[in-house]
Amino acid sequence: MYFLYSISNHLVLVPILALVATQVLLIRSVSSLNMTNSYLNHKCLVSQGKYKPGSVHEKSLEAIIHSISVGENINSGYDMMSFGDGPDLVCVILQCRGDSYGSKCRSCFASAMAGLRRRCPRYKGGIIWFDQCLLEISSIDNVGQLNYDDSFCMSNAKNVGDNPYLFILKWDTLFDNISRIAVTEKNKNLKDANKPALYGAGEKRIGTKRKMYGMVQCTDDLSVKACQECLVSNILKFQDCWKSGKRGARVLGRSCNFRYELYPFVNAKTGPNSYLKS
Known part of the structure; x- marks a missing residue:
């Protein structure tokens, strides 16, 4: 919820x-x-x-x-x-x-x-x-410009339970890794792609029984630098939301968004670049 x-x-x-x-x-x-x-x-x-x-x-x-x-x-x-x-x-x-x-x-x-x-x-x-x-x-041409204002966070109502600190550390690592994919790997579905896909997704094991699934994305009108700035800005701006030990959270904005869950929510096979497993 x-x-x-x-x-x-x-x-x-x-x-x-x-x-x-x-x-x-x-x-x-x-x-x-x-x-x-x-x-x-x-x-x-x-x-x-x-x-x-x-x-x-x-x-x-x-x-x-x-x-x-x-x-x-x-x-x-x-x-x-x-x-x-x-x-x-x-x-x-x-x-x-x-x-x-x-x-x-x-x-x-x-x-x-x-x-x-x-x-x-x-x-x-x-x-x-x-x-x-x-x-x-x-009615305003803001293509390519970062929008810091129109963003919000939604989090799962349930807590992760045991060891929320470890959970946060795992998300930090997964976020960094899929963000790197987003700004370095080109869209494999486009023959003439001339820049990174600005999208990254993957999963990371938590202990022996659970996995965390994550995704980051920027709008395609942004530059690589602007995408990085947007993701970092939102991860800091809404840390009280996603760092609260919830089972899942997402930050949605006009320029970029990210999400993590304890269940898969994207199709690993149809993404524009490699899907991270760690």
């Missing part, structure tokens, strides 16, 4: 029923690697204002949504499109989880777009997080 730990003042809190529904999905999905695509959270960027029905802004947004939906870029798990300028600028960024591309990414985009429209109707800006993707719509 997850609960919202920390969030910016402007972020709309997730309804209790939505969290309960998420937990039901998580419980039912154990037999399938816990690979759910549940809604996690959202933020309406109210400062950017709203657009009017039939406006140039709305038409530009609809055109971008269609282009991303039918385009080829979504097959790689990432797409970014912008159109217009000034008050009519529309910028859309879609980042799917490293092991979720192609049809899974396309499906998550559809769910995220529908969810954002429902929760932030006609707002020019908004961010929504699902298990398998992040979607941002904005």
Whole structure:
């Protein structure tokens, strides 16, 4: 069971029923690697204002949504499109989880777009997080820029139990190792990949009976340096959340995210780079 730990003042809190529904999905999905695509959270960027029905802004947004939906870029798990300028600028960024591309990414985009429209109707800006993707719509071109503000942490309600200090040390090591993979190994699924995948995942044994599973990811518009800065910033900013000896935790942001659990939640075979086992 997850609960919202920390969030910016402007972020709309997730309804209790939505969290309960998420937990039901998580419980039912154990037999399938816990690979759910549940809604996690959202933020309406109210400062950017709203657009009017039939406006140039709305038409530009609809055109971008269609282009991303039918385009080829979504097959790689990432797409970014912008159109217009000034008050009519529309910028859309879609980042799917490293092991979720192609049809899974396309499906998550559809769910995220529908969810954002429902929760932030006609707002020019908004961010929504699902298990398998992040979607941002904005009237501000912030591609390639680090966003330190729009991030939050969710942790498991249950404690790890015996020796939480050892548990934290194991996560520290796993985080460092998969972060290194994220910023050094190129995307093996792309023939013309010219930079690291900015995604890393793996597992680490805890004692003789348990394993810890972890994942880190940055949005593909970031540089390697910016990705490293984002991950370090969030690991420090939310250490009271993930260092509390919980069985699992995740930090989600506009620019990067990380997660650890005591069960597998990503597909080790479909990731863009090597899956760490230690």
